[in-house]
Amino acid sequence: MLNLHRILITGGAGFIGSQLTRFMVTKYPQYQFVNLDALTYAGNLENLREIEKTANYEFIKGDITDAVLLNELFSKYDFTAVLHCAAESHVDRSISDPLAFVRTNVLGTVNLLQAAKTHWWGKMDDKIFYHISTDEVYGSLGAEGLFTESTAYDPRSPYAASKASSDHFVRAYHHTYGLPVKLSNCSNNYGPYHFPEKLIPLCIHNIINRKPLPIYGKGENVRDWLYVEDHVRAIDVIFHQGKIGETYNIGGHNEWTNIALVKELCRQMDTKLGRQPGESEQLITFVKDRAGHDLRYAIDASKLYRELGWKPSLQFEEGLSRTIDWYLSNPEWLEHVTSGAYKGYYDKMYGDG
Numbered sequence: 001m002l003n004l005h006r007i008l009i010t011g012g013a014g015f016i017g018s019q020l021t022r023f024m025v026t027k028y029p030q031y032q033f034v035n036l037d038a039l040t041y042a043g044n045l046e047n048l049r050e051i052e053k054t055a056n057y058e059f060i061k062g063d064i065t066d067a068v069l070l071n072e073l074f075s076k077y078d079f080t081a082v083l084h085c086a087a088e089s090h091v092d093r094s095i096s097d098p099l100a101f102v103r104t105n106v107l108g109t110v111n112l113l114q115a116a117k118t119h120w121w122g123k124m125d126d127k128i129f130y131h132i133s134t135d136e137v138y139g140s141l142g143a144e145g146l147f148t149e150s151t152a153y154d155p156r157s158p159y160a161a162s163k164a165s166s167d168h169f170v171r172a173y174h175h176t177y178g179l180p181v182k183l184s185n186c187s188n189n190y191g192p193y194h195f196p197e198k199l200i201p202l203c204i205h206n207i208i209n210r211k212p213l214p215i216y217g218k219g220e221n222v223r224d225w226l227y228v229e230d231h232v233r234a235i236d237v238i239f240h241q242g243k244i245g246e247t248y249n250i251g252g253h254n255e256w257t258n259i260a261l262v263k264e265l266c267r268q269m270d271t272k273l274g275r276q277p278g279e280s281e282q283l284i285t286f287v288k289d290r291a292g293h294d295l296r297y298a299i300d301a302s303k304l305y306r307e308l309g310w311k312p313s314l315q316f317e318e319g320l321s322r323t324i325d326w327y328l329s330n331p332e333w334l335e336h337v338t339s340g341a342y343k344g345y346y347d348k349m350y351g352d353g
């Protein structure tokens with residue numbers, strides 16, 4: 001019988017981490033959760049308001065690159081499982097500051113592995129180290145084909161390279177030390193609480209404010225979008241039923257070119273905001289392409305469907321509609337995260353637009 005009762009979640013104040021934390025804390029009142037997050041620009045305790053006073057939940061501000069802190073926490077809480085979400089996650093930022101990605105994604109992950117190995121040594125049978133990763137490690141597809149779990153790694157951005165490196169370390173700790181690991185590699189997520197540096201929330205924010213919608217290159221790049229709640233449901237299933245040492249791909253089977261996606265966003269938002277059909281599309285602006293921009297990502301999640309019975313629950317149009325509704329109902333969240341440092345980042349990336 002697995003003992004999953006004392007769980008360390010890292011990066012639980014970010015987009016996916018907070019969705020995962022809210023979901024797990026609510027669904028499993030019999031487990032204790034500690035959320036360790038450095039609260040970088042991407043971490044936000046407002047994302048956790050719903051559960052912050054819940055008895056089975058505790059927040060600790062701290063950095064996964066701090067090995068001393070990790071050892072103290074493992075000693076104090078005697079964790080039986082780790083759900084590792086903390087990362088630097090934005091490709092554009094990795095292009096301008098790769099070392100920050102090496103620091104958190106590589107060094108931070110190895111620190112966590114080391115702390116888990118040290119504290120679980122000789123008693124690993126009932127433990128789980130779950131590493132949350134991305135499809136970007138597989139590189140870029142042409143017009144055909146899908147990433148499977150056996151696709152060779154070919155990371156092409158500093159972000160992807162740092163995540164690929166962290167995946168390799170996780171598997172190396174399994175093979176070398178017997179650390180009981182699980183991994184999943186997921187496609188692009190979208191949904192509430194998504195920081196507006198990423199395409200969908202950035203465009204929602206700009207449509208609301210009638211600002212230009214920056215499309216890199218010709219907008220022909222393809223991403224496979226999954227509603228964040230569906231990702232979290234997949235993590236829950238893999239965490240409880242997935243096999244030790246295995247990797248599971250997670251994806252929505254939902255490919256969109258960036259331009260088609262942004263037009264769908266404009267269409268839905270014109271209706272919701274009472275604007276003329278076609279009004280928001282006029283904000284679309286083609287800008288300089290991202291350096292090394294991967295053409296297409298698309299996931300084959302059939303292993304997860306077949307072995308663990310998971311499948312996405314939402315159609316994309318419905319998920320997008322829910323996402324827009326969330327942003328329109330939470331203007332203060334958007335206001336808080338876009339005031340201050342966001343303005344400097346935005347001007348540097350996109351000019352003063």
Ligand code: NAD
Nearest residue numbers: 011013014015016038039040042043063064086087089189
């Ligand atoms: P995010 O940027 O929204 O959140 C990252 C969180 O990690 C933030 O709360 C931040 O404060 C925290 N953090 C960063 N550095 C830290 C450090 N050194 N110590 C402790 N905490 C730190 O990221 P996200 O989009 O929620 O992604 C979460 C995970 O899922 C990442 O590992 C990412 O690679 C992976 N992933 C993301 C997507 C996606 O579409 N967003 C898809 C697949 C996989």
Ligand code: DAU
Nearest residue numbers: 089090091134135136187188197198199214215216221258
């Ligand atoms: O595939 C999973 C990955 O998806 C995750 O691992 C990453 O953490 C996450 O950020 C995401 O990476 P992308 O680079 O695909 O996401 P982003 O939202 O930054 O960009 C989506 C597409 O839109 C991509 O082709 C680049 C393009 N884009 C992005 C921005 C921010 C634009 O055209 N304009 C923009 O302003």
